[in-house]
Every structure is written in structure tokens, then in C-alpha cells.
Amino acid sequence: MPTIQELIARERQRQTHSINLIASENFVSEAILNAMGTVFTNKYAEGYPGKRWYGGCEFTDMVEQHAIDLARQLFKAEHANVQPHSGTQSNLAAYMALIKPGDKVLAFKLEHGGHLSHGAAFNASGKFYKFVHYGVSRETGRIDEDEYTRLLKENPDVKLVVTGASSYPRAIDFKRLAAIAREHGAMFMADIAHISGLVAAGEHQSPVDVADVVTMSTHKTIRGPRGGMIVCSSKFASKIDRAVFPGGQGGPLVHVIAAKAAMLEEALRPDFKQYQRQVVANAKAMAKAFTEINPKRYRVLTGGTDNHMVMVDITGTGKNGIEIENLLGEQKIYVNKNFIPYDPLPVTQTSGIRVGSPLLTTLGATEQHFTQVVQLIDRAVSGENVATQAQSFMESLA
């Protein structure tokens, strides 16, 4: 077995010499990477700034308070909790704060682009709460508001509505969905794991004013360390804090909170807005390039994108999602197989792939680079060996 140092070196080499289009991944800055590798990993700090169960928290308190203040500033929120270890932990904490086990929740279907922590039967959310799910319209591929409203009418005991998605390329009208939820007496939660960077930069409508609680992960478009974060109104502040600790977690990862603070400092700089604008422009360029190559071979779901990802039905290539994922991986291009709405294939195969622009955009790629990448994908899918070109493409960005 190689040493851990050797494996880290190999992974660094893999990451810098392959084209990564996984929509939920990004490259963090040296400042964020360094914060994670600090002595704050040695510190126990159960509790919150000023109210800890351990001594020696004076610098930890300053780090966490700084992160909280920056998160509130960035998302214009009354309260922030920066301790969740992940997006899923953030969601479980939000459920614990807002509802009781056995309560009914309406959320977006996993098979249409939702997330496992939004009530999948095999996830704690689906085991402890009763979920009903809305999906997208078969015709438009967009969230089916009629079904959303009908399900709320048919289930007057829905206590909470969860919005947000993992594989949905269009803007979500949080204001409208919140208004409908309220009309039916339900609380409203937005999981912005994927789009938190876009929301922070004003490139996507923010749910902060209309949602009771907003959850997110911190490692996707917002380009921070792996982790989670919650922002909410002051009405739910203490419930959220208690649900995170001691409700669902013990000691916070102080080194990761330090990295979240570094992420938030970066997200408040003007160039972050420019980055997010480019992320969206690049995703649009990919959608256009797939369609221009052949819209039957690469059917871009919903005809395009409003965010950082493109969902592509690849049935027209004669291959399924896992075959495309594996074939591209061998050519040093990473995408992920993905269910498409109303997919006839099992989850292990799928009829689609999901491609995203955040990571390459961090490395400076613009629209023409993404057009080139889509052309490389098509050549690989057609059986050409493009690994060397993929590697040179990455070198050209460096």
C-alpha cells in the first residue's frame, strides 16, 4: 500500500490533470486549504461562542463568531449556524428544529433531481418524517407547480415544505413556492446546497427573506471546505442552534469553521460576483454546445440552464449514463451519471449525465473553453482517445 503522503500526491496530480465537470465539486483557495490543516483540529468546543463546555476556547470563539457574522452579512440573514458537518446534517437539524417525528413534509422527488435528505426512504429524513413528493412536469421538465399546489391541498396536514434540488438546471422561484406553502399553512425551508454561491452573489433569487430556514453545504458553488451551514430568522435561532448541538452533533470541527470563515471572506469580495456570473455563462455555453453538436444525441433537459449545471439525456448516443461516466473517466473527463425525470433505467445505469461549470471556472475557463470541452466529450463518446488532449487542456488553463 502506498503511504498516505503518496496517495495525497497522486490525488493532487489526478485533480490537476483531468477535466472535472462534477457539478457539486470545486477547488478551494490555499487560504481555505491551509485553515483546514491547522491546530484548530485539536480543539474541543461543544457549545457556542461564549457558552462552551471546555476551557481554552478564546480563539475558537473569535473564529466561530467571525464566521457567523460573515454568514449573516453575506446572506443578509438574522441568524447563522456554521457548525453542521454537511448539507445533510444541516437538513436533519432543520427538521429537528421545525417539526416533530411523524410530521408530514412536502419535498422535491429524488428521482426528479431532489436530494436523499429530502425524505428518501433509506435516509433518516424518510425514516422519521412522512414525506410526500412533487416533481417536474413531463412536458417542460420544470417544477410542476400544479402538482405542488395539488399535493398541499390534498395533504392539509403538511407542516413543512422543503424546496431546493441537486440535479435541477433551472431557477427556483422561492418567493412563489413560499407563498403557496404559506397559503396552505405550511412552514417553508430552502436547501440551497448547490446554488449557495449563486444566491450569495445575486445570480439566483435568494430565499432568505421568505424561508423559515435556509440550509446549504459549503463546498459546491460557494467554494468552501466540505461542510454545512444554516441561516434563518431570529425566530428560529435558538431552536436551530439546539438542533445542531446537542441535537445532532457533538463538538464542532473548529478547523473547518475557520475554513468556512475564509470562504465567507472570499465570497464577500467583488471578484466572487464576477466568478459566479462566469459560472452561469459557462454552463449556458455547455448547453449550447451540446445542442449544436446534435440535439438528439445530447438532449439538454429543459433546453438549457439558469444555473451552474446542465442535465443531458444521452439516450441518443446508444449508451447509458454509467457507460458514459466510465468511458469519459478513462479519458480523464469526469461527469456523473444521473437519473433524468421519468427515467426508464435503474439508478445504477440512468439515461442521463449531469455536468457543471464551477470547478473549471475557478481555474479561469470561459465560454470557449467549455465549448471545447463539450467537443472533447463528443469525440470521446464517439470512441476517440482524447486523454492527452484533456491533459493538455488542463495544462493550458494552469
Ligand code: DSN
Ligand atoms: N448533492 C449531491 C450532489 O449533488 O452531488 C451530493 O449529496
